[in-house]
Amino acid sequence: MTDSSAHIRIGRPELVLGSASPRRLDLLAQIGIVPAALRPADIDETPRRSELPRDYVLRMALEKAAAIPASPAEAVLTADTTVSVGRRIMGKPEDRDQAAQFMRLMSGRRHKVLTAVALAHDGRTRTRLVETTVRMRTVTEVELAAYLDVGDWRGKAGAYAIQGAAATFIPWIQGSFTAVVGLPLAETATLLASIGIGANTEGDRA
């Protein structure tokens, strides 16, 4: 007898990218993966009192994944990127003043960029946490003002995009460049491959 319930799946799951970030979509495209759907999550991204940066970024990726409706035939991929100096969490700046504050704090020192990835499928959520150390050279007040005028700080954790104008301030990183941009591709590809999604899987290539 055949059970025709929705829980019977044939073949690989359809990928849903749970993100409004154009960078994450572009990064997936870089490894030949085109999601079947885009379904961003709208969650409260306020850190808890005394929450450690690593705990925070993992919680965010998991909460995004849990907030996105999906059918049993789908897999939901979410991520969260945050910048930390010590225990301090620097998310997306609220305004130019906060962006300036973040940049002054990072100027002339090292900070960490943490990106957590979550992949929810078949009642299970797999996660990866990738930590990258980034050195920012000293940024003068004149350079800072010019940088803030460009507006690149908007919507970026820590008020900068390594793939944008701020690259002139970053001579060195240790870790994953793609994780800093928003999605660690090596780790994400491994996660996706574990559920049968890959660039070499029929139908995934652009």
Ligand SMILES: Cc1cn([C@H]2C[C@H](O)[C@@H](COP(=O)(O)OP(=O)(O)OP(=O)(O)O)O2)c(=O)[nH]c1=O
């Ligand atoms: C540090 C850094 C962050 N970022 C971006 C990546 C993320 O889009 C953003 C951090 O915010 P996130 O909350 O991780 O993501 P998001 O709100 O843009 O998108 P969604 O939650 O829908 O997936 O900062 C860069 O693009 N370059 C960088 O160098």
